[in-house]
Amino acid sequence: MHTYSQKLNSNDIARHAGVSQATVSRVLSGNSNVREETRQRVLEVIEKLNYRPNAFAQAMKTRLSGTVGVVVSRITNPIVPEVLLHLGDELTARGKRMVVWNTDTEGEDGVLNAIRQRVIDGLIFTAAGHQSAALEAAQQTGMPIACINRHIDGASFNQFACSNLEGARTMADYLIAAGRKRIAIINGPLDRSTLADREAGLRQGLHHAGIELPDNYYASSDFAHNNFRELAIEMMSQPCPPDAIACGNDVIAFAVMCGLKAAGAKVPDDIWVTGFDGIEMSGWDVFDITTMKQPLDAMASATVEALISTIENSEAEPQLVRFGTELIIRGTTANTSFPQQPPTKE
Amino acid sequence: MHTYSQKLNSNDIARHAGVSQATVSRVLSGNSNVREETRQRVLEVIEKLNYRPNAFAQAMKTRLSGTVGVVVSRITNPIVPEVLLHLGDELTARGKRMVVWNTDTEGEDGVLNAIRQRVIDGLIFTAAGHQSAALEAAQQTGMPIACINRHIDGASFNQFACSNLEGARTMADYLIAAGRKRIAIINGPLDRSTLADREAGLRQGLHHAGIELPDNYYASSDFAHNNFRELAIEMMSQPCPPDAIACGNDVIAFAVMCGLKAAGAKVPDDIWVTGFDGIEMSGWDVFDITTMKQPLDAMASATVEALISTIENSEAEPQLVRFGTELIIRGTTANTSFPQQPPTKE
């Protein structure tokens, strides 16, 4: 067994500094009831001997691990690493560690064990379907929870999402204002609140403009690149194909672009395409997709802050925070003039 | 402070089962010196009361956390989530947790603290430049280390990479056999061993075929999408542009494709493009890039196995394992006939 032996503990520091172990502990925890002179002496010894407190002993006493779990459904979905990037930054900046589980392939055993063993102080869930044994278990055990980029009505934990409905509504308004008449929707599974809300926003915009959404202009499918690709090909093979396809997110839009390429349809000459999320890749000029950008950094920051404050003070009441989105007009749509709304936190 | 109170400890179990706490501990650790009847009785009580041992107390005694750290340089680089996916699967399957640090934006403080505090049992490093304070610190403290998708000569830890040189050599051979005459290389920073080895392999192939690599057919740059895009545009604006561009990896190839599109060059009619890595997106048909696929799952599996065995038994001597790669011919090159070598672990 490759372990190590801790050279120093707080007793050693105490001895060297001529104080008791309790005082060392007080210095380290920032307890104010320590004479300044004593504090300095202890800190000097700590510095000189390069002492670090034993995290496990601390965890055992405080029942806090300094670690936060993040549950993602599919880490290879390009938006996920972007979310993880911001969450990780924020957590590290606050001295927390981030452990990640990818439930799509691993299943939920890892998270469930961590919850039961209480080796994490809190849990962040990202977008996915509603059913989750881990989410239930976390709630039952009273573990602090926060959700980012997903939303469940009446939840008892903090949730941070963008204004999916309003953003999609704006997207629809934009397409309509730009003169698109035959707008189609290609979307993913509706058990994802984000996708459902966006679809609702798009439909609202169409309805408001008095535009019909015929069945043959609507398609949805499971998450698999080829599915959306095929849907796009089918969509274009109709006698009267649409002149715009609004997609539930950027990744779907990528697949749709592939399908359009295969179908020989020119973007934006023959048809416009829009996404949602504003992930990095959407700006690559093979895609160059008009999209609605989520402020992931602000959302992640708020998520972490809320989770930590829940951990530190369970009194705070749970809330749902919506973040404004930003329309980014790119090459998959031809009209670049539309009143942009600044991204705002509501 | 939102903590919890552990309802049960091993003493409770002991009392209920009519044994001592030591025996409960023995049952849990799989110690064989326990009568079968006693073991059953204890297990029943554990089951009935739904008891879980306190992980922090265990960690304090055993000096093992059950957690492994993974250091990535930039998590939004699409190959990284694929690596993390496999590493996470493998670690979870072995009952370990995976904590992730993204040093590109966070810096190395998080890892360094974890190393000094010894809250992880081992560390996995993925591809990046050579200099790393975390890698040094981990070595100094004797923490078990494994590297995946990178390689340093004479290292004192296990390393798992694919045959970058041979793979790239095969790629060059393929291009040459298919009749390409003016082969260019666009590569990233050479302090990454993977990219340096691949370039060496490409050059070796060209040299062996007696083909010159003029300066104006070689370009390298930092990792930034637009850089590679510009390089591709420049490359094509020459009086006598190349008829193939071999890129250091798939992501570079994506950017090059963007540049070629902007430059009005048709792929594969005017020019061929190849990547390396075989990441998921390379198969999307907007890209459809001919590439050399790394067996990331096997590599991740071996990495985790080696790390854990290092943790469990520090005796094993460090080794460098190379994995065979697989040529995947797609739409960015026209010739589909080339003797494929099966992916083998050497």
Next chain:
DNA sequence: ATAGTTTATGAATACGTATTCATGCTAATG
């Protein structure tokens, strides 16, 4: 049958910290 060995168990201890309780001390209040 007797000495020796293995097996099964419990009592006791150690891991390293945070915290409570008790205490001597200083400063403030009347």
Next chain:
DNA sequence: CATTAGCATGAATACGTATTCATAAACTAT
């Protein structure tokens, strides 16, 4: 000046487990 309140500190304890040591019981070999 006497009393009180607050401050700074140490001793002792608890967190929950793994492990060592000791011991009794159950075998094995002579």
